[in-house]
Amino acid sequence: MKFPMFVELDGKKAVVAGAGVIGTRRIQVLEEFGARVFVVSPEISPEVRKLWEEGRINCELRILEKRDLDQAFLAVAATDSREANHQAAVWCREAGIPVNVADKKEECDFYFPGIARGGLLTAGICAGGKDHRMAKEAAAEVRQLFAEKYSSKEP
Ligand SMILES: C[C@@]1(CC(=O)O)c2cc3[nH]c(cc4nc(cc5[nH]c(cc(n2)[C@H]1CCC(=O)O)[C@@](C)(CC(=O)O)[C@@H]5CCC(=O)O)C(CC(=O)O)=C4CCC(=O)O)c(CCC(=O)O)c3CC(=O)O
Numbered sequence: 001m002k003f004p005m006f007v008e009l010d011g012k013k014a015v016v017a018g019a020g021v022i023g024t025r026r027i028q029v030l031e032e033f034g035a036r037v038f039v040v041s042p043e044i045s046p047e048v049r050k051l052w053e054e055g056r057i058n059c060e061l062r063i064l065e066k067r068d069l070d071q072a073f074l075a076v077a078a079t080d081s082r083e084a085n086h087q088a089a090v091w092c093r094e095a096g097i098p099v100n101v102a103d104k105k106e107e108c109d110f111y112f113p114g115i116a117r118g119g120l121l122t123a124g125i126c127a128g129g130k131d132h133r134m135a136k137e138a139a140a141e142v143r144q145l146f147a148e149k150y151s152s153k154e155p
C-alpha cells in the first residue's frame, strides 16, 4: 500500500522518458503542479511540443541516458520499451531517485493517482495498483463532489 504524501514540486527537476500517450499525461500533470519538467524522447506528441515551444518544459529528442537523471527529484519511465523502462528504473534506484514505471507497477516507487481538484482541495485516488479503472471512476465522482460542495474557496 502506498502512502498519499503531498509533495512540493515547485521548481524541482522531473525527468520523463517517453512522450507518447502516457508520457504526455504525466508531463502535463507534473507541469501543472509546478515541476521543472525535462523530457527525453526521440518522438514527442503535439501537446508536449506545444508546452516546449511555450517554454514551459524542456525536451531532448533522443533516448534516455543516465546523465539525464542528474539532480532529478523524481523520474517517470513511460517509453514503449520494457527494456528502456527497466534500465531507467535501475539507474534511478542506484541514484536514489523515486521512479514511476508506466508498464510495471512492481518497479514503481510511487504511483500516479486519479486526481480531483476543486477550490482549496486536492485528492489523489489510488486502488493500490490493483484497479486503475476504479481509481479513474472514483476520481470523477470526487471531482463532481468538489464542484458541487467545495468549489467556493479558490486557491
Ligand atoms: C500502478 C499504476 C502505476 C502508474 O502508472 O502510476 C498503473 C499501472 C498500469 N496501468 C496500466 C494500464 C492502464 N492504466 C490506465 C489508466 C490509469 N492508470 C492510472 C494509474 C496507475 N496505473 C497506477 C496506480 C493504479 C491504481 O491505483 O490501481 C490512473 C489512475 C492515473 C494515470 O495514469 O494518470 C489512470 C486512470 C485515471 C484517469 O484517466 O483519470 C489505462 C486506461 C487509460 O490510459 O485510459 C490503461 C490501459 C488500458 C486498460 O488496461 O484499461 C498498466 C498496464 C500497461 C501495459 O499493459 O503495458 C499498468 C502497469 C501495471 O499494472 O503493472
Ligand SMILES: NC(=O)C1=CN([C@@H]2O[C@H](COP(=O)(O)OP(=O)(O)OC[C@H]3O[C@@H](n4cnc5c(N)ncnc54)[C@H](O)[C@@H]3O)[C@@H](O)[C@H]2O)C=CC1
Binding pocket: 017, 018, 019, 020, 021, 022, 023, 040, 041, 042, 043, 044, 045, 062, 063, 064, 078, 079, 080, 081, 082, 084, 101, 102, 103
Ligand atoms: N500506467 C498507465 O496508466 C499506463 C501505462 N501504459 C504503458 O505505458 C507505456 C507507454 O505507452 P504509450 O505512451 O501508449 O506509448 P507510445 O508508443 O505512445 O509512446 C512511447 C514513447 O516512448 C519514446 N521512447 C521509446 N524508447 C525510448 C527511450 N529509450 N528513451 C526515451 N524515450 C523513448 C517514443 O519515442 C515515444 O514517444 C507502455 O509500456 C504501456 O504499456 C499504457 C497505458 C496506461
